[in-house]
Amino acid sequence: MPPGDFSNQFDFPAINMAAAHNMFIQGVNAMATHAPYVTDKKVQPFMLFCLTVLGNIHHHHRIEETFYFEALEKKLGEGYLTESKDEHETFVPQIEATESWLEDVRDGKTKYLGSTLLAQINSWADDMVHHLNHEIEKLDRNKIKECFTEKELKAIDSEFMKVALKDANFYTSLPMVLICGNPATPWRVFLSFSNGNMNLSNGCVYLRFPPFPLPLIWAIRYWYSRRHREAWEFGPLDLNGKVKPLPSSPK
Template sequence: MPAPYPLIVIPPGSFENMFDFPAINMAAAHNMFIQGVNAMAAHAPLVEGDKVAPFVFFSLTVLETIHHHHRLEETVYFDMLEKNLGPGYLAATKEQHDTFVPQIEETESWLQEVRDGKQVYDGTKMLSYIGAFSEKMIEHLNQEVEKLDRDVLRQHFTEKELKDIDTAFMKVALKDINFYTSLPFAAVCADPATPWFPPLPTPLKWATRFWFSRRHRDAWQFGPMDLAGNPKALPSISA
């Protein structure tokens, strides 16, 4: 059974400092994914009956959010950074995606077949799928944050350049997300140590809790946080 993976230590500095921001922001995002994967592993052997469908939906949301993040990195964010950092600076992190993304896609395919009634849910098989991608993915998530070292960024960017990159990136990132899945996922898989992430305006946080979460409410019960931002105890995933 995959172990509960520790969250990434948030890099030093201030979220408001643009040289510190990229690594801090990336670590906080990655911790959401780790929270989601840990929750998937914790619940996988226990769900049955009418819990299967919402758990499958939750798991597919976790994996699609990870995909969305990596697609944006490869097609938008890394190119923006490499204009100053130099071509190839982030090539290794792109290559690491190939070591676990195919396994995530296999997991998604199986879950979609379970969702569509073509396969019967099996908790042991679910854990096997998670184990096939999780360790390499977690290693990658840690290493990727290190590439955004504040001292390196300070040598290659001005604060305004980094701010402009973040503004442009967020416009692209928010353009194709599903508010009924991405926002509730972010709420229930947040890191309690970074309650400011994602940096949503208060009205949108309230809308997430009381409106956007309603459509698939049964799915969010599997997150390690409730929709109000309170940590919950996950089932034990000890061997």
């Protein structure tokens, strides 16, 4: 996680981006962790879990490429984030190949094998993590502060959230956000319950990624997650943010 203060608008872009990336890594780690232990009965919900993790990664990249990078480059300079965009091509085609295999399993065209899924993940995971780490370096707080005002950054972030929610599937993408967070991130700190960017859970108040309003968090937990509840069993966290035990019964 980048250094700085999550509430500082100039630190926010790098920390917020790292939190999103961490969510994707958590999801992929969960795919790899559960892969050898999935029983025949659980194959279908596991396929939905995996496809949602990868779908969220694609969704993030689409927003970067169609909105976020352009918004930042207006001040950072044209082409400043071209390298980050180009790096998507070092692993996205391999992710798409994995998605195709997962869809074939889902549709009954091929048999599920945990070893095959692990091999698929290993074909692109290192390149993905390298990209995710490298991208954060481009959002250095000093560079951001040099080019933007706080008001400009808040406007970009607000628009980013609108774009993100506009075509998000509330029954799949949003539950995935809750179950693939990382409770160890250093910006989850105790604060007073006076800021709309905070959440109350288990008697503790902490900064949250993404900064969904509380009514939406509750709606995800108690309504939107119900349709595919079996799929969310594979997340590293439960819907309340508690860390779940590792699988222990091999197929």
